[in-house]
Amino acid sequence: MANQNTQVKSEAAKYTAEKVSYAKGLEGVILCDSQVSFVDGLAGKLFYRDIPIQELAENSTYEETAYLLLFGKLPKRQELEDFKAQLKANRNIPNEILEIIQKYPKHAHPMEALRSIVSLLGMYDTDDELHTPEANARIAIKLIAKFPTAVAAFERFRQGKDYVAPEDNLDHSANFLHMFRGPIPSDLDVRAMDACLILHADHEMNVSTISCRVVISSLSDMYSAICAGVGSLKGPLHGGANEEVMKTLEEIGSLENTEKWVKDSLAKHFKIPGFGHRVYKYYDPRAAILKNFAEEYAKIKKEISEKLQMTELIEKLMVESLGESKGIYPNVDLYSGLIYSTMDIPKDQFTPIFAIARVAGWCAQILEQLADNRIYRPRCHYTGTLDKPYIPIDKR
Numbered sequence: 296m297a298n299q300n301t302q303v304k305s306e307a308a309k310y311t312a313e314k315v316s317y318a319k320g321l322e323g324v325i326l327c328d329s330q331v332s333f334v335d336g337l338a339g340k341l342f343y344r345d346i347p348i349q350e351l352a353e354n355s356t357y358e359e360t361a362y363l364l365l366f367g368k369l370p371k372r373q374e375l376e377d378f379k380a381q382l383k384a385n386r387n388i389p390n391e392i393l394e395i396i397q398k399y400p401k402h403a404h405p406m407e408a409l410r411s412i413v414s415l416l417g418m419y420d421t422d423d424e425l426h427t428p429e430a431n432a433r434i435a436i437k438l439i440a441k442f443p444t445a446v447a448a449f450e451r452f453r454q455g456k457d458y459v460a461p462e463d464n465l466d467h468s469a470n471f472l473h474m475f476r477g478p479i480p481s482d483l484d485v486r487a488m489d490a491c492l493i494l495h496a497d498h499e500m501n502v503s504t505i506s507c508r509v510v511i512s513s514l515s516d517m518y519s520a521i522c523a524g525v526g527s528l529k530g531p532l533h534g535g536a537n538e539e540v541m542k543t544l545e546e547i548g549s550l551e552n553t554e555k556w557v558k559d560s561l562a563k564h565f566k567i568p569g570f571g572h573r574v575y576k577y578y579d580p581r582a583a584i585l586k587n588f589a590e591e592y593a594k595i596k597k598e599i600s601e602k603l604q605m606t607e608l609i610e611k612l613m614v615e616s617l618g619e620s621k622g623i624y625p626n627v628d629l630y631s632g633l634i635y636s637t638m639d640i641p642k643d644q645f646t647p648i649f650a651i652a653r654v655a656g657w658c659a660q661i662l663e664q665l666a667d668n669r670i671y672r673p674r675c676h677y678t679g680t681l682d683k684p685y686i687p688i689d690k691r
């Protein structure tokens with residue numbers, strides 16, 4: 296209670312003033328110091344730990360890239376072997392959780408299933424409440440190892456098929472495709488999946504990463520923070536856009552309908568999925584790499600060649616209409632869905648695959664946040680009036 300003689304100060308005027316200026320959607324706001332990844336949006340460049348993404352996509356593997364993100368340097372040969380062995384040793388998820396996944400409703404979106412599995416994994420992991428850097432690093436490895444198993448298990452069960460256990464002889468991407476589909480995957484499928492995972496592994500201050508950082512900033516636990524990341528990635532403005540791209544191609548139906556569809560959509564100010572980005576005002580470098588894979592598939596799988604031609608036409612029309620004027624270019628989601636559908640992956644599993652990749656970045660960003668933490672607590676521009684009395688319920 297303020298002393299009667301004390302003059303009470305108020306900051307209400309400051310936060311309710313009509314002309315308070317702020318960056319809606321935090322556009323351009325610098326959230327933290329970071330060394331994990333950087334987007335040069337005008338140049339269309341992306342770096343993980345200072346290394347250009349193209350070099351990683353061409354030369355690295357997902358496991359090596361995950362190590363780079365987590366530990367800040369490329370591993371030596373033995374370090375990589377040890378890391379891969381730890382990932383393999385942590386791929387299984389507890390039988391109790393598998394039994395629960397079997398009972399999930401088959402109509403559930405796979406991102407809902409994944410979000411729930413992450414939550415369950417936290418309850419079964421005794422490292423979760425230790426809150427030490429060592430325990431958190433172990434959790435990061437467990438999460439990266441278990442995400443593919445979780446996504447594949449839900450897919451098998453909802454299709455009424457048997458669970459396929461992780462196969463130690465297969466690396467991360469090959470093992471995921473094996474657990475998800477059954478057979479040992481082709482070399483092209485493994486190369487394409489590994490490139491997709493590398494390209495989606497981190498992306499600076501995107502909304503799901505911020506969600507993870509915000510949750511961990513209260514010194515909550517890693518699993519809670521990762522649940523927030525999964526929930527955020529699910530949205531169609533973020534990771535859910537790859538699913539929307541495929542739905543759009545199906546809705547357009549044919550190459551001959553495409554030009555009219557784009558023109559009509561632009562006239563209606565419809566935001567076409569797979570285009571535009573808060574930071575990139577030029578080509579997203581990840582889209583160009585994925586387009587190469589889509590072209591490679593189109594040579595051997597005729598069924599995707601029309602969808603590829605449609606996508607290329609949409610790209611041409613969009614860049615002609617909005618490239619220069621609004622900086623709208625293809626983003627990572629434009630070609631990834633095409634690649635996944637070529638691998639016989641259902642549309643609603645595209646975003647969970649994004650999560651399988653991004654969990655490495657989320658973990659790296661969470662560990663970085665914890666190393667120099669300050670709780671996130673911004674303010675709002677309050678647009679109410681601050682002058683209303685409480686009215687008893689029978690007088691309202």
Ligand code: ACO
Pocket residue numbers: 320501531532533534536564565566567568569570571572573574617621623626627628
């Ligand atoms: N198609 C057509 N026009 C677009 C598109 C698009 N995909 N994206 C933006 N624009 C236009 C907007 O209409 C707006 O025009 P205006 O100034 O005349 O009103 C202008 O470009 C700016 O758009 P904003 O929505 O304000 O941009 P913001 O930075 O808030 O949003 C976002 C970025 C969400 C990615 C947006 O471009 C979008 O909705 N794209 C489609 C969804 C998508 O592909 N998301 C994946 C992003 S990548 C990722 O998260 C993995």
